[in-house]
Amino acid sequence: MTAPIIHMENIKKHYGNVIALNGVTFDVRAGECHCLLGDNGAGKSTFIKTMSGVHKPTEGSITFEGKPLSFGSPRDAMEAGIATVFQDLAMIPLMSVTRNFFMGREPTKGRGIFKRFDLDTANEITMAEMRKMGINLRGPDQAVGTLSGGERQTVAIARAVYFGAKVLILDEPTSALGVRQTANVLATINRVRAQGIGVVFISHNVRHAMAVGDRFTVLNRGQTLGTATRGEINAAQLQDMMAGGQEMAELEGSLGGTI
């Protein structure tokens, strides 16, 4: 088994007297999709923000490619190769796909005062990268605002992959999508994983997680309840763990097992 790209050991995060994370252990290997499951308020967001350098953990250690590491800012994490696609996507609807794709990292040609944004190259790369992800754009100058939610998600993922992500953190990428778009995004995750990138897929939808996940870690009340490999566990068990066992079983009984 390959060594993990990033290993987070016993991460704790306190906000004043509130304990948001109370000992979370999590790792990602190259070419796997590791799902982080948890209900609202379980600490998923706090945890990925720690992983992407937004927060510093109160306690615990982060090992990146075998070396201990502490991120000072999201930029550090990005440069190390940890890309995060947040729910709000960091996309600007009025700008073209190309301009969004290269926002902040524009390729240039020429030198001195003639250094300019190499739009032709940028357009070409954008079209090619999007085609790889299975999206045929009308043109590279198409505004992001005209894309569907799933397509925007794919642009964000393609952008992260193109700029050399080793670990890709996806924050609930399917939560606001329709059935077909969800399928597209899950297919995109599959492609990304096949390229040897470690994917962290955060979700509270067990079915979406089961569709692409290799390993599953459940977070509840700021703690990891354990990690299971694909095949060791079924959807119902995961659902139970996320909800905290007992009460959910009763609730589910009263609803006729429909959740």
Add this chain to the structure above:
Amino acid sequence: MSIDTLARADERIKSEPLLAKLMKRPELGAIGGVVLVTIFFMITADSTMFTLSGVMNFMTPAAQLGILGIAAALLMIGGEFDLSIGSMVAFAGMVFGVFVVNIGMPLVIAIPLTLALAAALGATNGMIVLRTGLPSFIVTLAGLFVLRGAALVGLKLFTGGSTQLRGIREAVEGDFLAPIFSGDAFGFIMRWLAEAGIVDSFKSGVPKVPGIPVEILWFIAFAAIATYILLRTPIGNWIFATGGDALAAKNSGVPVRRVKISLFMLTAIAAALVAIITVIDAGSTDARRGFMKEFEAIIAAVIGGCLLTGGYGSAIGAFFGAIIFGMVTIGLTYTRFDQDWFQVFLGAMLLLAVIFNNVIRRRVTGER
């Protein structure tokens, strides 16, 4: 699902006609406006309006406003307003006048110093906006009054009680930099064209148009450079991104603060440039200089396709917006209409432009 089936052309998208593509350009409204206004004056105005001297006549005020309008457009695309630029014209004019008349500086020192002072004030505006997180509308509204008042106080202080500072033309006479900031350029071409009989000349052989007023050249150069920066450089992309969504831009590595402060500095520098050009031209400066220009500049930017919400617009649009302004202000004097229709026109144009821009934005983003 294989890649091929996913990537096949979407059968629900029709190929886009050229007209629809053009409809998505932000400057379309302004170009359409120029055409309409030209047709209007072709019909109603005296035919001298569209002779060479007539064109210079309306291009001169258009250029003075346009330099401000293009800077205002860039700032608006970056998501902010600057209401202090009109007052900045008065303030920078006062400072410049004091530099050359009272202190007796040569232009080579006075001009950079005036521009630098304006840039510092612009940077202060930007810093206050970023630090406090208040809307730039309010912060620069304060600047509008502060600078106008300071210009008035300064003028009285340095002239001993007058609100007008005279003697600037005499002070800069013979300065080697003066031809770049005042008068007419390319006089020799005009003389040559007059001799060849291509342009009209007086009986003495002197061309009726002695040259191209320098502000028009500044205006055209500024429009070209601003358009190039906006559309063809990474900085242009940062300006669009900053105005589109500052947080998203920041998360993607765009230096949002630097972009905004630079844009505030640019509007202030543009105001100071207009102050220098018009003050040398008039030979004096007064406290009313640049009055209401902040609104006219913003209107020119909006006519040029800038959205009030930022993130969308064009510099070349503001260029045409300013030309519409110049044509109407001057053009009405060539007609039998009352000149005061200008204000009515201004308001109507602004309203139309905003409504039109909203429609365009919906088309671009595909909203229904």
